[in-house]
Amino acid sequence: MPADRSIESARGNPILAHASRVDRTLADATPVIDLRGLRFSWDRGATPVLAIESLRIDAGERVFLHGASGSGKSTLLALLAGVVVAQGGQVRVLGTDLADLGPATRDRFRADHTGIIFQMFNLVPYLSVLENVLLPCDFSPRRRARAEARGGSPRAEALRLLASLDLDGPRFLARQPAQLSVGQQQRVAAARALIGAPELVIADEPTSALDADRRDAFLDLLFRECARESTTLLFVSHDAALAARFDRRIAFADINATATRLAAA
Numbered sequence: 686m687p688a689d690r691s692i693e694s695a696r697g698n699p700i701l702a703h704a705s706r707v708d709r710t711l712a713d714a715t716p717v718i719d720l721r722g723l724r725f726s727w728d729r730g731a732t733p734v735l736a737i738e739s740l741r742i743d744a745g746e747r748v749f750l751h752g753a754s755g756s757g758k759s760t761l762l763a764l765l766a767g768v769v770v771a772q773g774g775q776v777r778v779l780g781t782d783l784a785d786l787g788p789a790t791r792d793r794f795r796a797d798h799t800g801i802i803f804q805m806f807n808l809v810p811y812l813s814v815l816e817n818v819l820l821p822c823d824f825s826p827r828r829r830a831r832a833e834a835r836g837g838s839p840r841a842e843a844l845r846l847l848a849s850l851d852l853d854g855p856r857f858l859a860r861q862p863a864q865l866s867v868g869q870q871q872r873v874a875a876a877r878a879l880i881g882a883p884e885l886v887i888a889d890e891p892t893s894a895l896d897a898d899r900r901d902a903f904l905d906l907l908f909r910e911c912a913r914e915s916t917t918l919l920f921v922s923h924d925a926a927l928a929a930r931f932d933r934r935i936a937f938a939d940i941n942a943t944a945t946r947l948a949a950a
């Protein structure tokens with residue numbers, strides 16, 4: 686929802702005015718994601734994978750992004766994470782144009798502000814469950830301070846998140862990822878993305894390895910944690926059954942001119 690519209694409706698409506706997501710929007714009208722004239726190709730001179738004129742996502746929005754395989758969804762997430770930089774246009778996250786940052790500052794910006802849940806979870810195999818969840822606090826003093834403020838200590842906050850994701854018990858916490866089921870690995874990855882309350886969580890087809898029951902339960906937990914902090918969630922999936930649960934659904938072909946051309950060909 687555009688900030689100006691939510692401000693207007695919040696003023697006229699006392700119930701809305703008290704909704705925390707609207708409060709957050711009122712307090713901070715800077716979009717969490719703001720793309721303009723984005724052009725990106727993996728190979729110089731090749732047809733761009735991404736040609737997105739504009740995309741704006743505000744604080745607290747939960748967005749479902751779907752589209753054909755190979756159309757560039759993961760590439761867009763890599764740009765939003767600052768792993769790669771666009772050749773043209775702007776990729777603003779929380780008001781910062783990521784192209785203005787050098788590689789080290791971009792890494793730091795990502796660690797501070799963005800939680801990432803990968804398709805294959807990317808847990809560090811030689812670390813325990815607890816150590817994996819605490820990893821963002823090692824990379825980002827900001828995330829560490831926020832985890833401390835919320836849980837008393839980063840460890841206590843990691844334990845709270847894991848418990849809220851139904852991952853409990855001392856034996857479990859000491860395990861390594863290879864000793865976990867796929868569903869458990871995925872929830873550990875979610876706890877790692879959420880610790881220290883990053884403003885933005887991006888998830889790349891995180892439910893593709895789960896059965897329907899586990900998938901729904903996972904989404905319940907993810908939504909609950911995002912609502913606690915008015916976290917913006919950009920969730921890439923081709924699982925149409927999940928779409929209705931989000932605030933906003935975006936067909937990738939509708940925003941990416943390259944994908945539209947491919948679909949029309």
Ligand code: ADP
Nearest residue numbers: 727728734752753754755756757758759760761
């Ligand atoms: P999606 O996530 O929608 O399936 P991707 O963003 O993974 O799509 O891929 C979009 C296109 O970019 C594909 O043609 C893919 O081969 C290419 N691509 C993805 N990652 C890389 C990379 N690291 N190097 C070169 N080409 C890539």
Ligand code: MG
Nearest residue numbers: 758759760889
């Ligand atoms: Mg992908």
